[in-house]
Structure formats: structure tokens, C-alpha cells
Amino acid sequence: MAKLLLKLQRYFRRKPVRFFTLLALYLAAGSLVFLHSGFSGEPTVPGSPRSPAAAEGPGLPYLGVMQLSRGFKAAATMPAGGRRHGPWFKSTSKEPSDRGKSRDNGGSRSRALRGRSGREKEEDRARYIGCYEDNIRQRTLRGMSFFDYKKMTVFRCQDNCAERGYLYAGLEFGAECYCGHKIQASNASESECNMECKGERSNTCGGINRLSVYRLELAQESARRYGSAIFRGCFRRPENVSIALPASQLMLNMSVDKCVDFCTEKEFPLAALAGTTCRCGFPSTLFPLHEREDEQLCAHKCAAEEFESCGSAEFLLVYQTQVQDNRCMDRRFLPSRAKQLVALASFPGAGNTWARHLIELATGFYTGSYYFDGSLYNKGFKGERDHWRSGRTICIKTHESGQKEIESFDSAILLIRNPYKALMAEFNRKYGGHIGFAAHAHWKGKEWPEFVANYAPWWATHTLDWLRYGKKVLVVHFEDLKRDLFVQLQRMVALLGVTACEDRLLCVEGQKDGNFKRSGLRKLEYDPYTPEMRQSISGYIRTVDAALKLRNLSGVPEDYYPR
Numbered sequence: 129m130a131k132l133l134l135k136l137q138r139y140f141r142r143k144p145v146r147f148f149t150l151l152a153l154y155l156a157a158g159s160l161v162f163l164h165s166g167f168s169g170e171p172t173v174p175g176s177p178r179s180p181a182a183a184e185g186p187g188l189p190y191l192g193v194m195q196l197s198r199g200f201k202a203a204a205t206m207p208a209g210g211r212r213h214g215p216w217f218k219s220t221s222k223e224p225s226d227r228g229k230s231r232d233n234g235g236s237r238s239r240a241l242r243g244r245s246g247r248e249k250e251e252d253r254a255r256y257i258g259c260y261e262d263n264i265r266q267r268t269l270r271g272m273s274f275f276d277y278k279k280m281t282v283f284r285c286q287d288n289c290a291e292r293g294y295l296y297a298g299l300e301f302g303a304e305c306y307c308g309h310k311i312q313a314s315n316a317s318e319s320e321c322n323m324e325c326k327g328e329r330s331n332t333c334g335g336i337n338r339l340s341v342y343r344l345e346l347a348q349e350s351a352r353r354y355g356s357a358i359f360r361g362c363f364r365r366p367e368n369v370s371i372a373l374p375a376s377q378l379m380l381n382m383s384v385d386k387c388v389d390f391c392t393e394k395e396f397p398l399a400a401l402a403g404t405t406c407r408c409g410f411p412s413t414l415f416p417l418h419e420r421e422d423e424q425l426c427a428h429k430c431a432a433e434e435f436e437s438c439g440s441a442e443f444l445l446v447y448q449t450q451v452q453d454n455r456c457m458d459r460r461f462l463p464s465r466a467k468q469l470v471a472l473a474s475f476p477g478a479g480n481t482w483a484r485h486l487i488e489l490a491t492g493f494y495t496g497s498y499y500f501d502g503s504l505y506n507k508g509f510k511g512e513r514d515h516w517r518s519g520r521t522i523c524i525k526t527h528e529s530g531q532k533e534i535e536s537f538d539s540a541i542l543l544i545r546n547p548y549k550a551l552m553a554e555f556n557r558k559y560g561g562h563i564g565f566a567a568h569a570h571w572k573g574k575e576w577p578e579f580v581a582n583y584a585p586w587w588a589t590h591t592l593d594w595l596r597y598g599k600k601v602l603v604v605h606f607e608d609l610k611r612d613l614f615v616q617l618q619r620m621v622a623l624l625g626v627t628a629c630e631d632r633l634l635c636v637e638g639q640k641d642g643n644f645k646r647s648g649l650r651k652l653e654y655d656p657y658t659p660e661m662r663q664s665i666s667g668y669i670r671t672v673d674a675a676l677k678l679r680n681l682s683g684v685p686e687d688y689y690p691r
Contacts, residue, residue, distance in 0.1 A: 254286045254297065254342040259321035261313045262300055262339045269298045269308030269339065270435050277303045279327035282342070283653055290344045298339035302326050310427070311341060357388045357399065357447040362426035365402065365442050366415045373400055373409035380404055381432040388449055397453040397638055400444040401437075403428060407444070410453060411634040417446065418614070448638060456489040456635035461511070465519035468538035470624060472523045473598075475590045476583075477554030478545035479606045480525050483620075484509065486609075487523060489636045490617050491626045496521030498528060503561070522624055529590040534597040541620055542594050544672075545606035546688050547587045547665050548657065555579055571656055580661050588668035595675055603676065607685050613637055 262268045274288070285305035289297035294307035302323040321340045325333035334340045366372040375394045379386055382404050391399035391408035398415075400407040411417050423437075426445040430438035439445035472487070472495065474480040481504065484495040494511035496518065497504070505512040511521040523541065528534065545553075555576065559566035570576060594601055602623045609616045614633055621628045657665070666689065673683040 253290070254344050257341050257343050259316045259318050259334070260298070260311060260339045260341050261316045262298075262306075262334075262337050264337075266312070267306060267308075268311060268313035269294075269296055269306040269341070270310075270312065272307045273305060275304050277326055280305065280325050280333060281328040281653060282325060282331050282333065282340075284327070285333075286342055286344060295344055296341055297344055298334065298341040299325065299332075300334035300339050301336065302333045304334070306339065313339075357384070357449055360398070360417055360446040360448055361420040362423045362439070363400075363415070363417060363419070363444050363446055364421055365444055368414055369407065372412060372414035373398070373407035375408040377406050378404060379406050382406065382438045383430050383432040384436050384438070384445075384447065386432070387438075388447055392449045392451055395451050397449055397451045399447045399449055401426075401430075401439040401447075402444050403438060403440045404431065405441070410455070410631075411638055413630050413634075416630075416634055417637075453635045453638050456492075456632045456639060458492055459488050459494055459510075460492065461494055461514075461520040462522065466521075469517065469519075469536065470523040471534075471537040471540035471598075472525050472543065473534075473537075473540050473590075473594055474527065474543035475545070475547075475550055475554075475587050476527050477550040477552070477557065478543050479553075479609070480527070480543060481509075483541075483543055483604075483609070484523075484525055486613070486617055486636060486640060487620060487624070489639060490621050490628050490633055491522050491624060492632075493522040493626070494520070496524045498524055498526040498533075522626065527590070529586070529593040531593065531597045534594060535599070537599070539600035539602075539623060540594060540598050541602050541604055541623060542591065542598070543604050543606060543609075544591055544684070546685070547584065547669065548688075549606075550587060551580060551583055551665075552652075552656070554583065571652065576656060577658075577661075580657075580665075584661070584665050584668060587665075588671050591672050592675055595679060603681055605685055607687065613640060 280303045286297045289307035298306045303326045320338045321335045325331045387406035388399045396408035425443040426439040427437045430436040496511040498516045516524045
């Protein structure tokens, strides 16, 4: 080795030009690698460094130049003619000064047409309901709001409002997003909503003091929040109200915060506003929270808050507090060895971990696994460390699909999910962990096409194998479990041979999310599936649908087929 180094040293002494040429090439290559790594991560906005203290709040996504804020009362102190900027406004770029500049009629008309075509694409998650007036003193939508003067899109606004459970999303001035439960303004002419979205020129995002408003058809059911409480809905007063909601207090200056605080202090998970009376309790057979009423029946103004509703004596506005309902939190191993091995089978990304969480709460017994995942064990799945044949757990998680593996179980709950959603969920898990997300570079790189090519056929063969070789298979669709958790969980518990009381299942409904639900705040703003991918996946869906119907089962849900 010493001789080799000596020869190299003598060579470069005789020919220094070659030495400096190689050195320059080496440095250039290193610079290119550094630049590539800098662009492969998440994009950043110049002048807005990503610091947790300045740009992010707890549980909120980084949104570039803005930060989320409720912004209910900021308009009240605004000077005449000025624009409302709350503490969330972090932009260092100058605000456009030509807000009042008129636009030619031809351009407005073409933008309106483009906006209309864009709205038709949004119909599956939101319905466009019109252009509305707005002003800085009295906002039309008075919930959360945020600005993004570089990348605002209709989808981004809808998604953030839906994630927090709001009924309406409105876009203004091409870059402002407002959320709310109620529209409090008059309609305006469609031609006045004529400004392009800053991040999506093919769509319209309101105008000058004008909102393009969408009704969110698929607002996520568990996410509508009021401060630290979760909005559950408007419900008719139960017959035995003093038994169903045992704690109560008269509050002449009623507000949502006061009632939620009172019930939290009393350690009840439900706060029900009944006009000037605050009632507290648990979900129960007397008050199951399954039959919602029209929210207008509860739209009676609070005495202490002008923009809040406090229900009435007949119709209660119900919130879930941060108090944990402990009626379904006890879990243990089976007291005696199980006589049968029951599989909880699913394709990866189909919600198996979430289903385990629900089963453990509903039955009070730990679930096991065909594998071992230390992160799940550390999060409370204590059956993870047991051998899957130990007989101490109520059911066994498995993604296996071979005949020998399937025939090892005496019965199975087969969880099936929309392949488009399941593939993306598993890709996120593979590259981001159980509740993380794959990086943008993974979606745009070679990893995603290779993943779809390998995993999409497995989605179909997994279901077909369990239908063919499984001895006693209960098919549960992930989408049905989300939509009607109480009924589907009853079916699953019955197969496991456990009697679960109704109050315990109602408790599960209030604790259903657990620690392994992705926030949804970083959903892709584009479709990662190519036409070729969709064509092959649609074929797999038809094959599974036919196999289910051949066994006299309901086929796959309609939303498995893309529109």
C-alpha cells in the first residue's frame, strides 16, 4: 500500500495539471450531490425559515408563509379600509397593492369557465354553492382562517377545513382560506368571484371581498373541534335527561367554553349545551349520539358569545371534552388458552392496526400478531410480543396470503380497503412509519411505480386466497367500519365469541382514533396514479368484486371505482 501511494505521489508531482483537474472534478461532483439533496426535500419559502417556534403550532402542518388561526374577533379592532392580519401572518413578501385594480371582462369570463370546470372535479368531496359577500369587519365564515400568497389551492383550503370538521370552506383574493359552520352573508354575482388561485391558475379563489364557498360533503366526522373539545352534533333531548346526563348547572352567561370547562372539571366526556343549562354525562343507551338532528334546531345564540350557538331545552348541542371515557380502556390477556385461532387478516395499509385498537377496546382483551413490531408494543399492543400460537390473545394480526398460512387459522375477519387508499397508506408506512408520510422525493422517484407494480396484484390475490382457503371468513370493508363503526364492530365481536355490552361499544366510538391514525394534513395535492396504473388496478377490483359476489357476499363498495 505504501509503495502504491509513493508511486501516485511521484506521478502527480511530474504532472500537476492532471492532479488539479481531478481535484476540480471531485469538488464539482460533491457540489452537484449537495445541490440535489437540497432540492429533494420539502420546498421552502424564501424569507420564512421553518422553525417550530415561529411557523408551527402543536399538531398543525407547516404551511409556508402562514399559520393557522381561528381569527373570530380580529376584525373588530381593524381600522377602516385596512386588511386583517392576525398573529399567524408571517409573510415577508409585500402584499399585492393592486387589489382594487379592475380586470378585463374577457379574462374574467374565461377564469369563471375554468373555475367551473375545476369545481366539477371537486364534487366528490365538496359542492360549490356560490359567490358570497365578505368584509373585514364581519366575516362571512367565522372559523379558522389562513393565508398563502404563493401556493393556495381549492383542495388545500377544503382539506384543512374538512380536517377540522367545518361545514364550509371559502376562498378569497386568490390566497385566503376561511372555514365556518354557518354562512352569514348574502350572495354576490358570480362574475365578482374572478381571481385565480395563487397555486392553481386553472381555478377561481374568490375575489375582492368576495368568497367562493364550498359545502364540504365529506368533512371528517371526528374532527370538528372547538378549542380542545370535539363537536359531536345537535341531538334531541333524551327522555330521562337527568339520568342520561346526570350533572348539570344553570349558566345565565352560557358559552361553549364555560360548559366544556364545567364538564371537564366534573370528569365527564360529554358536554351538552341546553340554552342556559349545561349538562354532562357519558354516551349510553339512553343517549347514544346516533341520531343527529338538523343543526339549525340548535342554532340559538349564546348569551355570552355573539357568534356561538348554545342549543335549547329541547335540542342539545353536544361536544366531547378531553376527559377520557375509561369504561372501555381496561385490557388484559385471555384468562384461559383460546380453543380457536382467529385471524385478523388484511392487505398491508388496509387499517389492521386501527381494527386491532377497536377490537381491544370493545372486548377488553389484547390482540396478537403473526409478526413482532416493537413500535406497536411500545404503544400499548402488549400481545405483540406473544407467539401467535400462544392462545392468550383474542385474535391474530396477519398479512399472509399463502394456503398453508391461511389454513393455520380456524376463522378470520378479513378486512378489505379501497386499493387506491391502501396502497398509498402502505407506501406512507414503508417510508414514513406507522403515522408518518413518505417524502415528496419518494412519490416522484422510482420507488412509487415499482411499489404499485409489485403490491397492486397482491391486493387482489390476498383477498382471493382468504376467500378460497379460509375456513370461516367474515368480510368487513374498511369504509363500512368508518361509516358505521357500531354495527360493524358488533359483527366482529360476535365472530370472536365475546359478549360486549352496548355501553362499552359506545365508549369505543368516542375513543376510536387511537394513536395510529394519520392526521391527513399532508395529503398529496396531486394524483400519484398514472392511467396505466389505474387500468390495471381497476381490473383487480373487478376480479375481487366477482369473487365476493360468487360467495353471496356484497361486492366492493362503489367508491372503489374511480370516476
